[in-house]
């Protein structure tokens with residue numbers, strides 16, 4: 001098995017839930033920058049729409065954005081989230097070395113979208129989501145190979161407009177993953193893994209040879 005295969009097979013969901021804040025690491029920034037550089041090598045088919053590139057700070061053509069929360073910001077944010085809606089997120093923020101809020105950048109819709117519909121169901125948008133997902137997976141693999149435990153969450157309360165506003169995330173972006181990076185040393189914090197992982201099937205169950 002080569003190194004890439006190893007990183008892919010060893011990547012797994014690990015959630016750390018701490019009752020009390022864990023110590024903040026000192027070297028998190030450098031590590032996150034390394035992971036982001038790897039994330040940014042993901043394939044993407046088309047540049048994001050111009051309106052997503054107007055901010056001076058983040059004007060990249062890539063159809064994704066990563067918003068970095070330091071360990072200190074994670075510790076500050078947790079207790080401010082509405083406990084009725086926040087679920088396990090505050091406990092994970094109490095443990096995380098950092099949180100990367102990964103978004104993708106939808107193309108503008110030609111018509112007003114029906115209530116509840118987040119974006120146009122277009123090929124362009126599908127490809128933007130696919131590209132942004134590849135960037136996230138790259139990041140998870142880079143974390144795994146460095147011994148950093150990680151968890152791709154749908155985000156829950158972090159998706160809400162009010163949370164975006166507090167975190168300075170433009171409302172035009174759509175959350176694709178709240179990526180928690182956790183330390184190895186977690187004291188007596190609870191460690192949880194995915195229930196779906198053991199139910200994975202082998203490739204005969206989701207691939208086929210095409211014959212003409």
Ligand SMILES: Cc1cc2nc3c(=O)[nH]c(=O)nc-3n(C[C@H](O)[C@H](O)[C@H](O)COP(=O)(O)O)c2cc1C
Nearest residue numbers: 011012013014152153154155176177194195196197
């Ligand atoms: C788009 C996406 C969203 C996810 N959201 C959640 C989530 O909100 N809660 C959760 O427990 N796991 C979430 N996961 C993690 C999956 O449940 C997990 O990857 C899957 O069960 C397989 O387990 P493994 O990652 O350990 O291989 C998400 C994964 C993806 C790709």
